[in-house]
Amino acid sequence: MGHTSSLLRLMLVGGLQEAHPGMITYESGATEEAYKKDLAYLKEKVARFKGCNVSLQVDAGGEVIITQLFYDTDIFLKFVSDCHEIGIKCLIVPGIMPIQSYKGFLHMTGLCKTKVPAEIKAALEPIKDNEEAVHAYEIHS
Known part of the structure; x- marks a missing residue:
C-alpha cells in the first residue's frame, strides 16, 4: 500500500470522509515527461472522492497541496498554472522554509x-x- 492515495482511499472508505489531508508534491520533475507523469498522479490524489466503489480508478480525496520548499517563485507559479491546466482546482499552498x-x-x-x-x-x-x-x-x- 506504499502510496499516499492508497492511504487516503482507506481513510475515506473507512468512514473518515471529513479527513482532508494535505498533499506534498515536488516543485519540478527530473524531465518534462516525469513532471507530467507526477502531475497526473497528483491529480489522482487530489480529485474529490466519488463514492465508495474502490478501485484503481477511484480518486483519493485530497483537497490541499502543500509544495516542497522553494526559493524560485517562477517554478511555483508554473506549477500552479500546470495544475490548473490539467484540472487540479484545489488550494495550493506554497511550502516555505x-x-x-x-x-x-x-x-x-x-x-x-x-x-x-x-x-x-x-x-x-x-x-x-x-x-x-x-x-x-x-x-x-
Missing part, C-alpha cells in the same frame, strides 16, 4: 533538490559564517 542557518539551508535545499536562484546564493555566500547576518537576510528578503 525560513533560512535559519547557512548550513541548514544547504542541507535542506540539497536534500529536497531545491533550485536556489543565483542571487540568493550570491547574497548568502559572503555572510555564511555570520549567523546574525544570515538571519537579517532572511527577514529582509
